[in-house]
Amino acid sequence: MKSITDLEVGGRVVLLRADLNVPLDGRVITDDGRIRASMPTITALADRGARVLICAHLGRPEGDDYATRAAGGPSLRPVGRRIGELLARPVPLADDVAGPSAVRLSGSLSDGDVGLLENVRFEPGETSKVDAERAEVAARLASLASLYVGDGFGALHRKHASVFDVPGLLPHAAGELVRAEVAVLRRLTENPERPYVVVLGGAKPSDKLAVIANLLDKADRLIIGGGMSYTFLAAQGREVGRSLLEADQIDNVKHVLAEADRRGVEIVLPIDLVGATRFAADAEHDVFPVDAFPADRESLDMGPRTRALFAANLADAKTVFWNGPVGVFEFPAFAAGTRAVAEAISQVTGLTVVGGGDSAAAVRQLKFPDSAFSHISTGGGASLEYLEGKRLPGLAALEDGR
Ligand code: 3PG
Ligand code: MG
Numbered sequence: 001m002k003s004i005t006d007l008e009v010g011g012r013v014v015l016l017r018a019d020l021n022v023p024l025d026g027r028v029i030t031d032d033g034r035i036r037a038s039m040p041t042i043t044a045l046a047d048r049g050a051r052v053l054i055c056a057h058l059g060r061p062e063g064d065d066y067a068t069r070a071a072g073g074p075s076l077r078p079v080g081r082r083i084g085e086l087l088a089r090p091v092p093l094a095d096d097v098a099g100p101s102a103v104r105l106s107g108s109l110s111d112g113d114v115g116l117l118e119n120v121r122f123e124p125g126e127t128s129k130v131d132a133e134r135a136e137v138a139a140r141l142a143s144l145a146s147l148y149v150g151d152g153f154g155a156l157h158r159k160h161a162s163v164f165d166v167p168g169l170l171p172h173a174a175g176e177l178v179r180a181e182v183a184v185l186r187r188l189t190e191n192p193e194r195p196y197v198v199v200l201g202g203a204k205p206s207d208k209l210a211v212i213a214n215l216l217d218k219a220d221r222l223i224i225g226g227g228m229s230y231t232f233l234a235a236q237g238r239e240v241g242r243s244l245l246e247a248d249q250i251d252n253v254k255h256v257l258a259e260a261d262r263r264g265v266e267i268v269l270p271i272d273l274v275g276a277t278r279f280a281a282d283a284e285h286d287v288f289p290v291d292a293f294p295a296d297r298e299s300l301d302m303g304p305r306t307r308a309l310f311a312a313n314l315a316d317a318k319t320v321f322w323n324g325p326v327g328v329f330e331f332p333a334f335a336a337g338t339r340a341v342a343e344a345i346s347q348v349t350g351l352t353v354v355g356g357g358d359s360a361a362a363v364r365q366l367k368f369p370d371s372a373f374s375h376i377s378t379g380g381g382a383s384l385e386y387l388e389g390k391r392l393p394g395l396a397a398l399e400d401g402r
Pocket of ligand 2: 356358380381
């Protein structure tokens with residue numbers, strides 16, 4: 001895999017795919033960690049006289065066509081503004097992704113300038129499973145630049161046009177963030193000190209539930225909380241009320257539980273939950289044991305006995321990977337579970353990696369210093385798939401020599 005110093009970037013337009021998928025409250029960025037993590041590559045390229053054209057996604061725009069998606073947003077405008085603040089100079093934003101405005105922006109950049117394309121997921125072809133549809137977007141993106149740098153670590157597990165297809169069309173290299181992230185994850189896969197404990201939570205369980213079986217031959221213990229755990233509890237026949245549930249994963253989860261049992265991998269699940277009357281910061285809530293969860297409540301956090309159980313199962317760990325908050329930490333009343341996990345991991349002396357945009361945002365919002373963990377990764381799903389030994393499409397594309 002080439003690094004950016006292997007490319008002659010001076011005076012040339014470099015398409016930089018970054019992961020700037022930051023949490024937003026309206027148009028306000030609530031955690032700019034992914035933007036800051038992308039700055040070293042942006043600055044290094046600009047300092048060497050590259051014309052840096054950044055391509056990134058934000059959220060999951062909805063709609064069948066470009067116009068609907070662009071109208072619905074979210075726009076990358078707040079992200080462009082934040083990059084501009086960090087660079088202390090304005091960062092122009094194209095009105096489109098790879099259309100006339102993007103062509104004009106690319107042509108207007110001088111050496112050392114930084115510009116930003118609109119949310120690449122406005123293009124329906126970006127995320128298409130049809131190769132030809134991705135190829136069409138990829139060709140337009142590639143025509144904007146003469147070199148490609150892949151630095152969007154958190155999106156490397158996506159077989160998307162800007163991640164997977166464009167590097168096939170341009171001479172390319174991996175950015176500094178991707179190189180740093182991969183170096184840490186490699187340490188987790190090569191002989192981790194044991195016990196190796198993986199903590200899984202998060203609000204996007206579907207991707208992770210589908211692949212969790214692959215972790216059984218890596219980790220000694222899986223602690224499963226938050227949005228991930230309700231499907232496990234349901235698979236054990238428990239009532240989970242209106243909690244987040246991936247009903248189509250129940251069979252898979254049953255298989256995971258049986259397989260874990262067979263291999264002697266411990267699976268630690270919640271024993272009590274904080275059930276709220278609705279999804280809101282000020283919702284009424286009570287603690288319920290998992291065998292008496294009311295059908296009309298929604299779990300938004302782990303109960304006190306679960307917090308103690310999770311902490312006890314982290315106390316002897318020598319290696320920890322944590323992906324996904326175990327409660328709705330954005331609401332202070334439902335942050336205790338996530339805080340307890342962060343606290344317990346911060347006391348582990350071995351290699352501790354916190355992975356994912358939301359988990360990273362959580363530890364910062366809960367005021368843990370970055371130094372409380374060995375590494376805070378910008379990628380959740382991407383880290384997980386790497387740890388499972390899967391080949392990440394975006395990484396494979398960067399490794400392909402050209
Ligand atoms: C993330 O936030 O995990 C990455 O930016 C990828 O986003 P996605 O899960 O919407 O593909
Ligand atoms: Mg994420």
